[in-house]
Amino acid sequence: MRARLLVFPIKGRNWCFIRSIDRSTSQSQSSQTPFTFKQLWQQISSSSHKPTAANVELCIDFAANKMNNAWSGLEKAPEGSFKNQIHSLGLKLLSRVRPSEIFLKSIPKQLSGVEVVYPASLNARLVRRRLRHIAMRGSIIHKNYFYGSVTLLPVTSAFAVLPLPNVPFFWILFRTYSHWRACKGSEKLLELVSDSSKRLNSPETDQEKEATENDSEKENHTTPDSPLVMQASEELQRLIGDGNEVNKCKLTEICKVFDLNTMDVLKYQQHLK
Template sequence: MRAKVVVFPVRGRNWCFSTTVQPLPSDSATSVTPSSLKELFSKISFSNPKPFVSNAELLIDFVANKMNKGWMGLEKAPRGTFKNKIHGLGLRLLARVKPSEMFFKSIPKDVTAVEVTYPASLNPRLVRRRLQHIALRGTVIHRRYFYGSVSLLPLTTAFTVLPLPNIPFFRVLFRTYSHWRALQGSEQLLQLVSDGSQNSNSVEGDDIKSTFSEHDLKRLLSSAWVLQPSKELEELIQRGIDGDGLSKTAISDICNTFDLNPNDVLKYRNTM
């Protein structure tokens, strides 16, 4: 699986890091997340080299699947109901999540290659260093917050004695899962950019087919990561620069062109 990462400055020293995942033709089908406790227990294995890690990931994926289904149920609740109010509260809490955390969570654990698109005027070594820095920083921060969230889970279970839904528990449970996924994504990104730092490739996206032979192109696209400067991204940035970074119109154009989430990009712009 290949992750396409788009990197560009949005305001001063603030850079945007956003990704879309593209499956490669050779990727095998991923295992289906168990939908019931019976199916979960049937897939738990103690014969793997690392049974605790594999079983923990299976359990986390199972809980995350249940949480996603529950969230979809809250989203469909009629306006004005208690479930609808909980959904609105959840949206406000999600709006406070840092964009870097959303970026790391969007990187799946089975990604094997990274294609980095960045403005043509930037130095590729600078882009590589910024990616390595944010990935390393993410592993430290989200490991710390993950352990902190896990330590709060036993405390929030005490609220189950109340007749109301245990919102603090589910809040901490969601943050635990969120930091776990962000930790996995940051570690995977750091491993890819570190392994490919000596053998990374920089190509011009518009001339890639005319510059490389078919054999070289296959080798290039199968490498750990590819640096791809974009003249189109550079032109969009140059047209949208104002006195306070990129304008909202320019950010909207970039998001439409490269299929990015405008809300996440705006968070990068507004982060101090």
């Protein structure tokens, strides 16, 4: 399983990192996720030979699927109803989620490689370095936030005694799941991006190191089976233009051409304000 990632500057040193939409993969994953407790138990009991971590992840996916269904129900609630108000509150909370977290959550553990598309004017080593940085930083930050969210779950569960939906508990539960997914995505991305640069960590002269980097870049361009394939795009460069900032109109056009989630891309621009 491979994924295409787009990396390009939004404004100055602020870059956008996003994965192209893969509808076939999302549909296959949703079909494998159990919908009822009976199906969940059958899958766990029939796969006793699987490691415990795989069954735990199956339970997490089951819970996430239940949360998504509940969120869809709130979204379809009549205008002005209590459920609609809860949905509006949820949208306000979700708008605070950083776009880098959404990007890292989109990196599943099943990935065997990534194709990184970037503007032709950027240097491949700089793009790869920025990817390693966001992956390494994300693995540390989201692991800490994950443990912090877990400690808050017992506290927010106390609100269940109130005759109202326990919004704080479900929000913290969602944040716990989100940070866990982002942490796992960071670790997987760091593994894939670092594979092609392991030779760069060995002691060697500057000339040998530069030659190794050049050979590695050529290999990334020409070997489709490599874990990391760097692809400079003239089309992306044309859409971005030569300015220092990419406006909303250009971002929308980039989303159409490269099949991106427009809302996720625009979040990068919104977080600059």
